Amino acid sequence: MPDQIIEVNPHFEEQMTDQLNKLPLLKLEYKFLDAYLINTYKELNTWFQIRENALTAWGYILFWMSYRKIYLNEFSANDLDWNLNIEGTLNYVIGISKQGWFNARNRIVENILPAVLQENGVIYFEVTDDEDFALINVLLGNEQGEPHSRVMKMVSICQRLFPEKKKYHVKISGYQLLEGIEVLDTQKNISQEHLPYVWITQLNFSCIHAFCENGENILKEFLVERVR
Numbered sequence: 215m216p217d218q219i220i221e222v223n224p225h226f227e228e229q230m231t232d233q234l235n236k237l238p239l240l241k242l243e244y245k246f247l248d249a250y251l252i253n254t255y256k257e258l259n260t261w262f263q264i265r266e267n268a269l270t271a272w273g274y275i276l277f278w279m280s281y282r283k284i285y286l287n288e289f290s291a292n293d294l295d296w297n298l299n300i301e302g303t304l305n306y307v308i309g310i311s312k313q314g315w316f317n318a319r320n321r322i323v324e325n326i327l328p329a330v331l332q333e334n335g336v337i338y339f340e341v342t343d344d345e346d347f348a349l350i351n352v353l354l355g356n357e358q359g360e361p362h363s364r365v366m367k368m369v370s371i372c373q374r375l376f377p378e379k380k381k382y383h384v385k386i387s388g389y390q391l392l393e394g395i396e397v398l399d400t401q402k403n404i405s406q407e408h409l410p411y412v413w414i415t416q417l418n419f420s421c422i423h424a425f426c427e428n429g430e431n432i433l434k435e436f437l438v439e440r441v442r
Contacts, residue, residue, distance in 0.1 A: 244282065251284050264291040269302030276309030277413060288315045296325045300333070308374040308411075325377055327404050330375075333357075333370055344380040346372040352388030361386050362399035369402055373409055 264272055279286070288310075296303045303326055311319050331339055335355025340347040348368050357364060368384045385401040 218226060233406035238410075248282055248284070251279060251282060255279065255284055255286055256382055258286070259289045261397055264294065264306075266294055266298045266302065268387060269294075269299060269306035273302075273307070273309030274413060276306075276313050277411075280312035285313055288313075288379075291318075296322050297329050300326055304371060305372040308377050319420050325423075327375075329372060334364070334371070336368065341376060346379050346382045348382075348384045350384070350386040352386055360399075365399065365402050369404055369409070370412070373406075373411075377406075377411075379406065382409065 258275070262268070262272075276286070303322060307319055307322055310322075327339075330336075333356050335350045335352070336348050337351045337354065338347070338349035349363060350368060352361070355364070357367075365384045365386055369382050372379070372382045372384065381403065383401075383403045387400075
């Protein structure tokens with residue numbers, strides 16, 4: 215039996231636009247979220263302790279609170295082993311940097327930086343007022359993946375260590391030893407405005423994905439109703 219041809223209402227787009235125009239706002243203002251955060255943020259460090267296994271969660275909270283223009287007074291977490299969970303520590307560091315806790319950030323970075331550089335095979339690292347520079351030796355480091363992944367991983371690390379910098383420069387060297395083989399993506403020079411934070415892109419993707427799914431379901435319901 216041939217597939218049934220479903221006629222779509224030619225006024226569907228017009229009707230949807232009309233519904234959108236009736237909405238009081240086309241964006242979320244987070245009023246209730248802001249009210250909740252304002253009334254509770256001072257108690258966060260008494261409700262939830264900062265531990266090595268919760269550093270990413272803390273970084274995420276502090277990061278997004280800064281985007282809601284809510285800033286906490288710096289509180290201590292000096293008894294932690296910052297090298298126990300370096301990935302979590304990096305995520306925590308971006309959170310406290312966004313909160314403006316730069317003294318605490320600098321102490322943590324000084325603590326973990328040797329391990330970070332060794333793990334990623336970095337043989338030269340420099341931080342200036344506006345930029346970060348990192349040079350990776352292809353033969354060193356715990357990961358021996360393709361150059362693009364190693365370079366971009368180090369770019370992400372630099373951004374989390376120093377999110378206030380304007381540009382990040384990362385290069386991986388040593389491929390010139392492989393005569394006759396052209397290797398691409400061995401160097402990145404990325405400005406901050408062209409390097410969106412992963413937590414923001416993840417949220418945007420989730421929202422767009424949910425919107426597309428819901429929109430598809432609405433369209434399916436509309437078509438089914440038309441067939442009936």
